Amino acid sequence: MLKQASDITKLTSEMSTGRKADVGLDLGAGTAEVVTLRSEFYRLNAIMDTNALVSSRLDVTQAALDDVLSNAEDFMATIVGISGNSGGAKVSQSEAEAGLELMVARLNTQLNGSYLFAGLNTDAAPMENYYGTPPGASKAAVDAAFVAEFGITQDDPAVANISATDMENFLTGAYANLFADPAWGNDWSSASDQVIRSRISTSELAETSVSANDDAFRQLMSAYTMVADLGAGDLNEGAYNAVIKKATEQLGEAISGVTDLMAKMGAAQQRVANASERLSIQTDILNDRIIELENVDPTETSAKLETALTQMEISYAVTARISQLSLINYL
Amino acid sequence: MSLSVALRVAQSSLAARQTETAIASQNISGANSSAYSRKSVLLSSVVTSSGQSGGVKVSGIGRATNDPLYKTLVQATSVASSQDAYLDGIARLAETVGDTSLESSPAAYLGQLQISMQNYASDPNSPIQAQAALDAAKDMANALNDATRLVQNVRASADEDIDGSVENINSLLDQLETLNTLIVKGNQSGDDITSALDSRDQVLLSLSEEVGITTLSREDGDIVVYTDSGVTLFETTARDVSFERTPTYDATTQGNAIYVDGVPITGDDAIMPIKSGKIHGLTILRDDATITYQAQLDEVARGLIEAFAETDQSAGGLPDQTGLFAYSGSPAIPATGVMSPGLAGDIHIESAVDPDQGGTTDLMRDGGINGASYVYNTAGEASFGDRIQGYLDELDASRTFDIDARLDADDTLMGFATNSVGWLESARKSASADLEVQTVVVQRTAESLSNVTGVNIDEEMTLLLDIERGYSAAAKLISTVDKMLDDLLAAVR
Numbered sequence: 120m121l122k123q124a125s126d127i128t129k130l131t132s133e134m135s136t137g138r139k140a141d142v143g144l145d146l147g148a149g150t151a152e153v154v155t156l157r158s159e160f161y162r163l164n165a166i167m168d169t170n171a172l173v174s175s176r177l178d179v180t181q182a183a184l185d186d187v188l189s190n191a192e193d194f195m196a197t198i199v200g201i202s203g204n205s206g207g208a209k210v211s212q213s214e215a216e217a218g219l220e221l222m223v224a225r226l227n228t229q230l231n232g233s234y235l236f237a238g239l240n241t242d243a244a245p246m247e248n249y250y251g252t253p254p255g256a257s258k259a260a261v262d263a264a265f266v267a268e269f270g271i272t273q274d275d276p277a278v279a280n281i282s283a284t285d286m287e288n289f290l291t292g293a294y295a296n297l298f299a300d301p302a303w304g305n306d307w308s309s310a311s312d313q314v315i316r317s318r319i320s321t322s323e324l325a326e327t328s329v330s331a332n333d334d335a336f337r338q339l340m341s342a343y344t345m346v347a348d349l350g351a352g353d354l355n356e357g358a359y360n361a362v363i364k365k366a367t368e369q370l371g372e373a374i375s376g377v378t379d380l381m382a383k384m385g386a387a388q389q390r391v392a393n394a395s396e397r398l399s400i401q402t403d404i405l406n407d408r409i410i411e412l413e414n415v416d417p418t419e420t421s422a423k424l425e426t427a428l429t430q431m432e433i434s435y436a437v438t439a440r441i442s443q444l445s446l447i448n449y450l
Numbered sequence: 451m452s453l454s455v456a457l458r459v460a461q462s463s464l465a466a467r468q469t470e471t472a473i474a475s476q477n478i479s480g481a482n483s484s485a486y487s488r489k490s491v492l493l494s495s496v497v498t499s500s501g502q503s504g505g506v507k508v509s510g511i512g513r514a515t516n517d518p519l520y521k522t523l524v525q526a527t528s529v530a531s532s533q534d535a536y537l538d539g540i541a542r543l544a545e546t547v548g549d550t551s552l553e554s555s556p557a558a559y560l561g562q563l564q565i566s567m568q569n570y571a572s573d574p575n576s577p578i579q580a581q582a583a584l585d586a587a588k589d590m591a592n593a594l595n596d597a598t599r600l601v602q603n604v605r606a607s608a609d610e611d612i613d614g615s616v617e618n619i620n621s622l623l624d625q626l627e628t629l630n631t632l633i634v635k636g637n638q639s640g641d642d643i644t645s646a647l648d649s650r651d652q653v654l655l656s657l658s659e660e661v662g663i664t665t666l667s668r669e670d671g672d673i674v675v676y677t678d679s680g681v682t683l684f685e686t687t688a689r690d691v692s693f694e695r696t697p698t699y700d701a702t703t704q705g706n707a708i709y710v711d712g713v714p715i716t717g718d719d720a721i722m723p724i725k726s727g728k729i730h731g732l733t734i735l736r737d738d739a740t741i742t743y744q745a746q747l748d749e750v751a752r753g754l755i756e757a758f759a760e761t762d763q764s765a766g767g768l769p770d771q772t773g774l775f776a777y778s779g780s781p782a783i784p785a786t787g788v789m790s791p792g793l794a795g796d797i798h799i800e801s802a803v804d805p806d807q808g809g810t811t812d813l814m815r816d817g818g819i820n821g822a823s824y825v826y827n828t829a830g831e832a833s834f835g836d837r838i839q840g841y842l843d844e845l846d847a848s849r850t851f852d853i854d855a856r857l858d859a860d861d862t863l864m865g866f867a868t869n870s871v872g873w874l875e876s877a878r879k880s881a882s883a884d885l886e887v888q889t890v891v892v893q894r895t896a897e898s899l900s901n902v903t904g905v906n907i908d909e910e911m912t913l914l915l916d917i918e919r920g921y922s923a924a925a926k927l928i929s930t931v932d933k934m935l936d937d938l939l940a941a942v943r
Binding site for chain 2: 138141142143144145146147148149150151152153154155157158159161162165166168169172173231232233237238239240241242243311313315316317318321324413445446447450
């Protein structure tokens with residue numbers, strides 16, 4: 120009767136929880152499987168969670184890149200449309216200034232306290248403001264290079280005397296060096312070349328960020344800066360055309376570079392989405408297996424409980440009858 | 451036959467009926483005691499020297515026994531109590547696993563650590579994720595510490611139980627000596643020794659719970675008791691069973707053996723080790739199951755220390771040193787592939803990474819716990835994730851474990867930890883199933899024995915009716931003889 124009572128307790132708890140009363144005792148060595156499945160289940164879920172985080176980072180990156188791209192395209196249209204027109208120089212210069220600021224702002228995009236374009240160095244803003252007060256290292260470097268080349272500052276009216284050839288030499292020489300390593304890392308960007316690699320499934324790693332050091336961004340910065348801050352307004356037509364020609368050339372390359380980056384991020388987004396989908400299928404399978412191992416069949420349990428209760432009642436009845444069954448009562 | 455003879459016969463019948471009534475009431479009073487075996491009065495007829503029948507006399511008290519059944523019961527009890535003691539201990543060890551949904555096994559904590567590291571890897575710049583990873587690592591170390599404490603507690607309480615059991619054995623053997631002397635003397639002088647026999651059987655049954663025994667009967671009801679392995683426990687006098695307790699246990703402590711008259715009956719030195727009884731169950735629990743489980747925990751700890759160890763990044767050929775998980779021998783790494791006893795009780799979080807102990811969590815991401823040569827993140831980048839990804843790779847990597855842990859020697863850390871859970875639960879399951887079967891054997895044997903030797907009140911009541919009739923018949927006989935004598939005397943007068 121003691122065993123029946125403990126059976127009933129066990130079955131009742133199984134009925135109410137839907138799980139085996141003592142999983143370890145019931146499964147024995149199979150408990151190892153449940154523990155593995157459970158930790159695998161939680162692990163895959165954790166990866167799915169971090170994948171969601173990665174996805175949002177990729178989304179924000181894409182939006183920023185999109186902004187940069189459309190701005191570059193607009194700027195390209197402006198300078199191509201009004202080239203050679205001295206009145207248009209001022210227009211393109213102010214648009215270049217706005218473009219420069221937008222570039223800095225976009226490359227300093229933050230998500231959850233991390234700078235998205237900073238490579239691995241995510242706790243520092245990768246770009247400093249070009250038009251900050253006091254002027255940043257980038258502006259100072261451009262100014263110094265200009266003075267070193269021509270002996271005058273950009274806002275000196277004498278810039279009108281710079282010949283087209285001299286300007287071309289400057290743009291391909293000292294000026295271009297400003298955007299190459301190591302000057303780029305010293306004066307412009309604090310980002311690291313390495314980008315963030317995320318584990319998007321148990322074994323798969325994917326590059327999920329873009330560094331501000333990418334060539335496309337350097338060319339863009341270079342193009343904006345040359346139009347904005349090389350005294351374009353006062354240049355003679357030959358020198359101005361040389362600037363615009365170089366800027367157009369670099370913009371063209373940069374636009375295709377940014378498009379490539381967007382495609383790369385898009386591919387990463389796709390990989391993350393695919394990985395998450397696969398993980399979700401896997402977790403479903405794991406969950407089914409855990410349920411299979413740990414849970415009881417309610418119909419079976421209820422039938423067993425019914426039988427156990429009936430048995431118990433019969434035992435009670437028999438006990439009562441036996442206790443009355445004594446010869447003493449008949450003597 | 452003369453009237454006086456008739457009177458004497460009737461008288462002897464009365465005396466016999468009285469003894470029978472006494473025995474019947476004794477039987478009824480013992481009906482509910484499992485130790486009591488049914489008594490019966492043995493009668494014989496008296497023949498006078500002249501060849502005349504002189505009525506009946508009580509020649510002795512018989513006792514219902516069944517030796518084979520009794521021996522089976524003794525044996526089955528020993529086996530069952532051994533299994534019971536063992537299962538109790540294993541069930542306590544299984545507390546370290548708990549219900550799978552509680553996620554409280556070392557393997558489950560390892561899983562959580564892995565998850566926290568995964569989260570940390572996705573955002574190495576986040577102090578919150580770093581703290582969460584550190585907390586998971588702390589939980590992991592605590593779980594191993596707690597499990598070690600529990601395992602050693604189980605060993606210490608098994609040791610204490612052995613001590614209690616040995617004391618009990620000694621007192622039972624003393625009782626046995628008293629009873630056995632009484633029986634031998636009683637047999638020689640022809641006294642009623644049935645109650646003493648009952649008590650002796652009961653003492654032997656109690657003894658068989660503590661230690662497996664076999665008995666040998668000799669003349670005059672004398673018995674000799676051996677352990678199931680053949681060491682003499684009792685022969686005319688009780689042998690001394692001795693055991694020295696070990697009050698506290700750690701992973702390297704070895705428990706003492708049990709001795710009978712200086713001969714070890716447990717442990718590696720025992721030539722004739724016992725095979726059943728409570729002390730057998732407790733001994734294998736203390737010296738086998740717990741040690742294996744402890745070895746498994748120690749190996750998990752060693753695997754952790756290895757997985758999180760720092761390697762030299764300066765190409766200076768420096769040895770690997772302990773990282774996030776440290777132990778008393780830090781910064782040296784414990785020898786690989788071999789067990790370090792007690793490591794699971796010793797493992798803790800490196801204080802240099804714990805803000806509560808004045809450390810900084812960034813060392814988990816950057817390395818450098820053991821100095822500049824071990825810095826992974828040389829550029830000091832905030833989102834440097836290679837080191838953390840490295841942890842994850844190490845957790846998934848196959849490593850070599852000591853075969854003394856009795857699990858797959860080549861496995862991932864996670865695989866090893868879950869196999870340990872499987873090992874424990876399968877031990878519990880088989881112990882539980884064994885005990886269930888054995889309990890049924892004991893119950894059935896006890897029932898059969900009770901059917902043979904126990905008292906049935908109904909039977910005794912019927913017997914009593916018989917005795918009553920016999921008594922009144924004898925009384926009637928006496929009164930008839932008395933009346934006849936009266937008549938005779940009246941005729942003579």
